[in-house]
Amino acid sequence: MTNKIDKVIELDHVVIRFSGDSGDGMQLTGTLFSDTSALMGSGIATFPDYPAEIRAPQGTVGGVSGFQVHFGYDINTPGDYADVLVAMNPAALKANAKWTKLGGSIIIDRDAFTAKNLEKAGYKTQDPITEDNLGRFNIISAPISSMTQETLKETGMDNKTILRSKNMFALGMCYYLFNRELTFTEQFFEKKFKKVPAVIEANKMVLKAGFNYGYNVQELTPYKVAAAEIAHGTYRNINGNTATAWGLVAAAEKANLPLFCGSYPITPATDILHELSYLKNLGVKTFQAEDEIGGITSAIGASFAGSFAVTTTSGPGLALKSEAIGLAVITELPLVIVNVQRGGPSTGLPTKTEQSDLLQALYGRNGESPVAVIAASTPSNCFHYAFEASKIALEHMTPVILLTDGFLANGTQPWRIPDMDDYPTIHPPIAKEGTENYKPYQRNPENLVRSWAIPGTPGLEHRIGGLEKMDKTGTVSYVPENHQVMTDLREEKVARIVADIPDLEVIGNDEADLLVIGWGGTYGHLLTAVHDLQKEAKSISLAHFNYIKPLPANTRDVLKKFKKIVVAEINNGQFASYLRSVFPEFTYLQYNKVMGLPFTSIELVDNFNKILEEK
């Protein structure tokens, strides 16, 4: 092997994108690659890119499924452009070549490039390389299908079954290319196909054949990718939706309350409901309601009845829930509303990511109707912010909207498994049996939180509802002055949550020419861009928000130390708009993009450079 090693390309981090037909098993291939890399000590971020919601006819661009893995040192995003693209058929090439770095490599399954497949993919000629000007890339045309057939020809398996493992050939090639060990994947085969040893063997053979092919073919220059500096601990891969579901369950455990989730399926939030439905072993109750309104109102009922209640949805579902959120506001019941943002308006781009539900979360209800709003910023910290949202809801007796997005929801990251003993106990203000003269709207003078008398508790019988309530007693009141008092109390109660949230952190210097502001799912890309510029000694820092209402206590102090501020969002400037209304004294530049896609760090770097250069 030595003769090849000296040609190794050394890189800090690498992006590889597997793409093929929906049936080609690209999600599994990508996951196996990413797991192996994680186990070998790389930092990892992945992003699956499913076809639009209906399965398109085989072989067409609409039917292409992709899975991108970014690995190496200091990984914060799944990467902008691929160093290596694997394209299992012409449609995959058509769809993904534009996501490959100039000079990057494209591995294609030459056997799949038949006239028919080329036509299905929308190529007009038999020569896609020329037609789409792909000469800019290093094209590695491998006979993946036929080599797979060759490898397994003596197993007696039928051709269809044989071809189903061609993705393992491609994976083997990539393992060679990036010097990955085969053992983890082999172990996976052993576990997964325990009952059919022949399949274990076949998969191993093909994987190995792919690896050997890479080794034997001169075209492939292997890479050496830097390892990450990884803290000691036990890790797992997790995506945002699972992390969110688990964060909610963790909060229920720490609050010692049963978890109830009333929900209705909607992309890209449904997986949270799926996950919670499985977790009956932890006593989770899921109620798949007839619609989103039934989802949130059943949750409000469960909250009234003493459970920790949540509802999960995406944009259009949040719109449907808006009236009921108002009920939770006025009755001051704990409730977490998870909104996994997607492209809008209306049904919009349901499988794509966007940050355009922020103003809806803040203002999308009748009347003065304040709720707390929190946003997660990485797939794995969805766990943390789901836990935080729950803690705030339960301890402050308020609905909390947790915003994630399609990018976080489906993206994965290795996550150092926390120990629940390190998490704080949650203390909901439950009124005890025997409380004398219980008044449902009597408040804790410090945080203005009312106490929660749970039906079934003798002596605390009381009524709540959606009409304006008399201060303290909670009876219906039409008294004008009381309405002002209660309106102010509700606002102030949410404002005082600030005491329980951490200060805003600045990444970089506390004073600089430019402060980049972001919130939610753009964290990884903003961080990468800002780091890159800091490495070039540019005067730039990042302040990324997870707490949106209320904003961290030190926000004004942070903002005032910067010459310029730019707010970067995957929408038309909603957070910028909100900041203007809260801190009108600062000037906010904007960088916005509404394409259903995450930022690329490259475009961010370009834009921030421009701002830094402008006088």
Add this chain to the structure above:
Amino acid sequence: MTNKIDKVIELDHVVIRFSGDSGDGMQLTGTLFSDTSALMGSGIATFPDYPAEIRAPQGTVGGVSGFQVHFGYDINTPGDYADVLVAMNPAALKANAKWTKLGGSIIIDRDAFTAKNLEKAGYKTQDPITEDNLGRFNIISAPISSMTQETLKETGMDNKTILRSKNMFALGMCYYLFNRELTFTEQFFEKKFKKVPAVIEANKMVLKAGFNYGYNVQELTPYKVAAAEIAHGTYRNINGNTATAWGLVAAAEKANLPLFCGSYPITPATDILHELSYLKNLGVKTFQAEDEIGGITSAIGASFAGSFAVTTTSGPGLALKSEAIGLAVITELPLVIVNVQRGGPSTGLPTKTEQSDLLQALYGRNGESPVAVIAASTPSNCFHYAFEASKIALEHMTPVILLTDGFLANGTQPWRIPDMDDYPTIHPPIAKEGTENYKPYQRNPENLVRSWAIPGTPGLEHRIGGLEKMDKTGTVSYVPENHQVMTDLREEKVARIVADIPDLEVIGNDEADLLVIGWGGTYGHLLTAVHDLQKEAKSISLAHFNYIKPLPANTRDVLKKFKKIVVAEINNGQFASYLRSVFPEFTYLQYNKVMGLPFTSIELVDNFNKILEEK
């Protein structure tokens, strides 16, 4: 009469408030007083103040019904405090004394102040005057019930029937007091009771008896109230809800399209639906849906099918409609959504007024989902703004939210009847049969409006829907760049409506120390307060907004000429917040009140004075 005339009190304008039990006919009494005054040339504004939605037991404070009339010269509001309060029973006195001007007169029906009634009203003693310190008012204690009985004792009517006309006795007293003619009211009796001459006679007798009682009793000093400068023309009284309904019908006529209203009853918007249900003579179709979602979606269906479609609601209903509004946004179908604001959050104070749905109207939807927002500012100009909202919706192919509120909806004003010939024709961009190569999302380059091909038109068959649309062709598109293009086009299309809306007007000097900014239903009170201060030569002007999105083209130019700006709203500062996001360069002070009540001009004057004095 001369010996009394010299004691006349001369006033520019007077507020009189009729109050009594729900069954005492106060709404009719007030209406008759107001009609007479209007016919005699006074300016008028009225406001009914119903009991909360459930009829409370007779005689209790909860069951009090009131009707306030403000008349005289330069009338812009129903008035803050009453010069004269009529209280037909102790509960009415209990509820309304606080709304009487210090030194004002209170007429009570002494016969109704029995021990039982006093107790029902919540008085603890037999002497309400002392108990509630009413000596500050000029109390006129009249034996209204017994005089009514006396007057009609020879008619042979039974006592219950006789007492039903005691409100006419009180009205007669007020007619004396304000020197009003009896003829209009007498004519009303003649028309209303055409079939029962005895009732006509009885009512006339009681009215006259009340008038004479006033004349004979020394306690009553008559007022002389200035007449208004009223333009020539034919007038009628109109409230905001009727004016809104009529404005919509007028627009349909001018667009030559059938009007379809899909709606669901909700206070205080239901009267619009009632009115439209009657207007079958003008071909209006009303569809009382199963809920608010059915209301708006049936309207969207009607719009798709080629009608001019509207939906009417109040706050919680707007919340329920928010998802569907997004569909109208992305399909670019014309639709007017009337939202009569009431006290929130949640069910809140359903019969009270508020301006707290502004941010919901602007932002209460998923995704980047721009709609035009317009607000009426007087009961009668609800007609004009309903017409304008319709015209914009139809000519710009967009949903438009028209905001009114409980105060405008139920308040009445004399209104000079317009001639429909003076109203512009509305030109919806309907695609003609024979259009070659029709593309549903092809736009008029000037205003970016797409054209409307109505089902039934041969050759223009096409599909629209809630998924992102390809520019021009309107087919489903997941192309990232197209999403950006369409997002920008939708925003820009709404922005270009600005070409069709008038500039913002300044009432007062274009430059001054203080600019008062208001929007919607607070107009009358703000105008009164600003006028009062201008009369004192204070450097203050008013800019009142009816067009909220887009804002008038000259807004920035108007704002920049003032030293200070204060935004006064019946909410926690929603318009101020919006202005900060659009014109962050100005500093906005706020004056807010959330009591379910309109401003009083007195509090406004106080507050503006304070701002003017502050350095």
Add this chain to the structure above:
Amino acid sequence: MAAEVKLTFKDFKSDQEVRWCAGCGDHAILNSVQKAMAEMGVPKEKFAVIAGIGCSSRFPYYMNTYGFHTIHGRGAAIASGAKTANPDLSVWVVNGDGDGLAIGGNHFIHLNRRNINLNLLLFNNEIYGLTKGQYSPTTKEGTKTKTSPFGTIEHPFNPGELVLGAQGKYFARSIDVNMKLTQEILIDAHNHKGTSIVEILQNCVIFSDNVHGFYTDKENKLDRQLVLRHGEKMIFGTNNDKGLVLDGLKLKVVTIGENGVTDDDILVHDAHEESPFLHWMLINMKGPDFPVALGVIRSVEDTVYEEKLEAQIASVKASSPIKNMNDLLRSGSTWTV
């Protein structure tokens, strides 16, 4: 579990002034509910009374139990969540005909389908009371109301039919003024496991006065009401001589003693019969040819949503090695650095 509870209807009266119109049928229903609850042997704190918005939906405020006056149409959904989360509660939903069948219609049918063990009282006054007189989904066709000044053009629902169509297992009907019957039904509904729908014909003196007058009319009510009791014959009438028989696939009113009809010919009410056909016919009976059917018309045992959920949780818990969050976090594929 709980000690024997001795309560009286007074224990169920809250301190709030009752604000319905004088003469409104809701007053009588409130009394019936308070009296019936006192008899149920359930401690007061276990009752949760949940309503939407409407005149009728003010109900929780007047009950000295846990109560929730929610938003229009959502009572059934909120109650579904409350009962599923906390099966220990005795959950009662109060719905108007608009609240329950117009805006709340979807929750209503799905509640029936799921068969959650709660009780829903539908106050049917055939009008929107609170918003002052618009037609509702139960308003008879042709009725003039504020939104149908020339008469409605919509066929009304028959709530009982909708229950059957939605897989409902329990339906009973009473009349506001018949407080004894109402109480009897409420106790039966309480004892029934599964969703119990109780329609109560209610008079709105203001906007639909006398809408049930044909049946409640003092003179004729015995001839116009048939009170059904499981296992008893379907006999009614001032002289107790009228009864129902089957004539092919249709019901027929006969007079005992006439045309050779004897007691034995009269149908016996079987509320427990799963097949809904006869219940359907009973629910559908209308004057003047038929009496209105009152009482527990259908009461069929079936599996109950929240019990199945608890059972599923128990069985998964028993077999899963994952007992808490720490276990879950460490389950599946992990690696250690």
Add this chain to the structure above:
Amino acid sequence: MAAEVKLTFKDFKSDQEVRWCAGCGDHAILNSVQKAMAEMGVPKEKFAVIAGIGCSSRFPYYMNTYGFHTIHGRGAAIASGAKTANPDLSVWVVNGDGDGLAIGGNHFIHLNRRNINLNLLLFNNEIYGLTKGQYSPTTKEGTKTKTSPFGTIEHPFNPGELVLGAQGKYFARSIDVNMKLTQEILIDAHNHKGTSIVEILQNCVIFSDNVHGFYTDKENKLDRQLVLRHGEKMIFGTNNDKGLVLDGLKLKVVTIGENGVTDDDILVHDAHEESPFLHWMLINMKGPDFPVALGVIRSVEDTVYEEKLEAQIASVKASSPIKNMNDLLRSGSTWTV
């Protein structure tokens, strides 16, 4: 009015690529609809095809008519508005079982109650297809899906029963693969005045494959399907020797020629019978004891919402002196200064 139109199914194909999974039942239904529409004698531009959201709801994109792909659950409500506003259109709603009966359940029942003259096709695959496999309100109890990993605990709706419970006048049932029957039914639904609900048993090859397999099974389908036609006997079976008779209040399958059963004993289908009892039983038939009922099960004439509305408008217009806005403005109390 319109000249005789000669159309073929090709006229109804749009230029959009059909994107359902290979083998999805929706393909067959699309063909059936296109063929049936070509036979209706209605000009193409008069068709409006309206859908909610779901796999099935992609339907309008593939039809070269006016089409509207709306939002989840609202197809029926949007179509109600479209038809009421523009009665001249032939309006077709496409609903999935989730779209139509979960989130859209309320519009579905109210549409039936109002009897608006439009046609609603319910593609029943007993699953949420588009969101990748959660249970729906028609999923059989116990089914494992993504949201019921241990089996559902909910009783499903039977769409036909729900139609009956909601005062529905028309219900038919077909199966995706039986394109001839589907076409026959569609044309009948088109001709029926009032709301026509057509349930189509549809196979989702991905998430609920073979869910109707018991009935569609090639070998046995003749024994497991009963195709009903008004006025014809309820006979089925491979040898055409099975039939339905009434046994008390229940249906029974008999074999002609056995136990003395003759042709004459077999029930004759009366789709026009107003009373829903027999229709109910037919709708309810389930294997293995009974065949599934297909065809037009119920088709009862009644007054139609939008016709009554037009009539009311015409009569008010005829008698009102107010003919336009200027008249209205000057009506009632006015005064002149």
